[in-house]
Amino acid sequence: MPTPTTQKAWIVERMGHPSKALKFHSDWPVPSEIPTGHVLVKIQAAALNPIGYKLMQVAPNFLAKRPLIAEHDFSGVVEKENDTEFNVGDSVFGFVHVSVALGTKQGTLAEYALVPAISVAKRPSNIDAIEASGLAVAGLSAYQSMFHDAHLEAGQTVFINGGSTSVGLFAIQIAKARGIRVVTSASAKKEELVRKMGADEFIDYTKEPLHKYLTSHPPSPKFHAIIDAYGLSDPSLYTHSPAYLAPGGSFVTTTPAPHNVSLTEIRNLFKTIAAMTWPTWLGGVPREFKIYGLVQNKEDIDALRDLVAEGKVVGVVDSAYEMNDAMKAYEKLLTSRATARF
Incomplete structure (x- = not known):
């Protein structure tokens, strides 16, 4: 036809x-x-x-x-x-x-x-x-942010903010398939879902701001990377990260954009821009801030396909x-x- x-x-x-x-x-x-x-x-x-x-x-x-x-x-x-x-x-x-x-x-x-x-x-x-x-889009965003931007390896620990988002759910599964320990955040009603996907530890972000919880309950060892799958406009999780992100570790975010049109969200966006660009020698955060951007890569999409075919990612x-x-x-x-x- x-x-x-x-x-x-x-x-x-x-x-x-x-x-x-x-x-x-x-x-x-x-x-x-x-x-x-x-x-x-x-x-x-x-x-x-x-x-x-x-x-x-x-x-x-x-x-x-x-x-x-x-x-x-x-x-x-x-x-x-x-x-x-x-x-x-x-x-x-x-x-x-x-x-x-x-x-x-x-x-x-x-x-x-x-x-x-x-x-x-x-x-x-x-x-x-x-x-x-x-x-493709969500799965590759998870895959590339962890392995191209954060350079995670088996045996390390990653904190995935927004574990119940589409990118977050893929990131949890892909990380576990590669032998990486996963700590993730979501609301309490999504705990069962993210644990089913493989999360080792769960944090309810509605109870307390994440940066406060992680500062008072620092992981040991510290996270090797933070993947912000939600796209926070508030930079607090990044600016306080030396308390829970290992030296040399990266903070990778999908899109730190306002989630609604409000003065608070716009103000947070400017604070994020300042935090990610302020040099460490002037008091900036001594951790790398990266904004993920999806790239066309045949090896990556084939690797994602293989994980799905093996039943390790759904x-x-x-x-x-x-x-x-x-x-x-x-x-x-x-x-x-x-x-x-x-």
Whole structure:
């Protein structure tokens, strides 16, 4: 059956809340030319990630190169390929990197996506398309932040702030699979979940600010790295880290961005910028502060696939929606209490 020339797709047309930024199209063009090293994927399932709606809300049109197809995570079947390791009909998962989306206007809330093969891996046979759809962005964020940014090794201990977030849940599992001890934070109602994923020790962040708890209950030995999977705007966990983060250890955060529009959040953001840039010889924090950025790396996505195939890492699906119900999925995700996937 020939590939159609048009498709259904959710298009980001303007800056704003998803309900205002997105518009459903039934005649969006399907890419007809496949560059070398790329695959055209017929999408079976796509996943929402906070980066999607955050870019909608904060990036002006001239920077975001709108209009373009929404979202980044997917699973599907190879429809066409050009000089890649994949064959037509292969079941795959992967992601469209933000930098790629800006140049090609490709995304994953659609029926087809043109993707560099470096960002794609074969789907393990022990998971279905929905489970696979949310692996890449969150899973690679966890993997790369721990091993490329923090350089963690077997036998060490990591503190994962936000263990019940999508990145946090992957980080717990991946760390345990690599022989790393995990201490994590979440609310009390998420304790069972993070322990099920493998956390060795749990801290309820609602009882006391984390930096105060860890300062009064310092780990022995100190953490070799702190992975902030929540994206704190308040820098306190970092500024007090010499009490619980080993010398030479790194503080790695996903996105230290305001979680709402308030004077407190904006003030915290400026405090974080000051903390991460103030030199140690002038009294700055003697620990490295890193902001994680997702990179396209074939070895990493294949390593993630192998961990899933071995049953050492699983995705957690909160809800599944039909394509036409994308707005309901965004509403669920915006509660910050869900990992919503199609």
